[in-house]
Amino acid sequence: MPITKISEYSATAANNTDINGIDIAEGCAPSGINDAIRTLMKQIKDLQAGTSGDTIPLTAGGTGATTAAAARTALGLAIGTNVQAYDQNLTTFVNVFTLPTADGTANQVLATNGSGTLAFATGATGDVTTTGTQTLTNKTLTDPAIIGTILEDIFTITDGAAFEIDPGNGSIQLITLGASRTPKATNFANGESVVLMVDDGTARTLTWTDSTFGGSGVVWKTNAGAAPTLNTTGYTVIVLWEVAGQVYGARVGDA
Numbered sequence: 001m002p003i004t005k006i007s008e009y010s011a012t013a014a015n016n017t018d019i020n021g022i023d024i025a026e027g028c029a030p031s032g033i034n035d036a037i038r039t040l041m042k043q044i045k046d047l048q049a050g051t052s053g054d055t056i057p058l059t060a061g062g063t064g065a066t067t068a069a070a071a072r073t074a075l076g077l078a079i080g081t082n083v084q085a086y087d088q089n090l091t092t093f094v095n096v097f098t099l100p101t102a103d104g105t106a107n108q109v110l111a112t113n114g115s116g117t118l119a120f121a122t123g124a125t126g127d128v129t130t131t132g133t134q135t136l137t138n139k140t141l142t143d144p145a146i147i148g149t150i151l152e153d154i155f156t157i158t159d160g161a162a163f164e165i166d167p168g169n170g171s172i173q174l175i176t177l178g179a180s181r182t183p184k185a186t187n188f189a190n191g192e193s194v195v196l197m198v199d200d201g202t203a204r205t206l207t208w209t210d211s212t213f214g215g216s217g218v219v220w221k222t223n224a225g226a227a228p229t230l231n232t233t234g235y236t237v238i239v240l241w242e243v244a245g246q247v248y249g250a251r252v253g254d255a
Helices: 030-049 067-073 086-096
Strands: 108-112 118-122 154-155 172-176 194-199 235-241 246-250
Touching: none
Parallel strands: 154 172, 172 194
Antiparallel strands: 108 118, 194 235, 235 246
């Protein structure tokens, strides 16, 4: 069988009688020697290029593999198993910051001192964590999935001639009138709403024409567009909401 690659060579010199079918045995014709040498050089080049299918064992300074991935595995340098791949962003991060050399305690966070040193620290009051009760102020929640009932703030308005209905105080607000009043909505913003429960005491009235409601006052969407008449006993429930700078209103029920 012709010797077609270096791995087929014999460690016994006398057994190497051809190179890819070219006779180099003792007493061979001199005319074949040139071709034999050129073929030998090609086989060496194929080994160097990795196209011969031969491998060089680890004990001889090789990798024992025919692919880069197999070579890394053979050398104990498999990416993700033995070593991590080079990452420019990670290298930059490590060069910029001085990292802690020991672990922190449970629930601590990694914080910077503003000068390139990172250390474990206890989270500041108000930090959002995955456990415990949190108070979020001026935060935007995008498409949240809320499990359970939302607990709404219930706020009692201090009565006055021009009392404010401020959504910032809570989504359910109570007012007991000491006299007929003209409320305001100075702090309403688009998309905000309030459920207002009015105890008028004794046949008092509310005038909803203040300009802070937008235009000439609240635009009523019940009772044919007229402001609701307050119950003389118990609460009258009214919903107010703002769209495009105008506050709209509707009475809830008739009790």
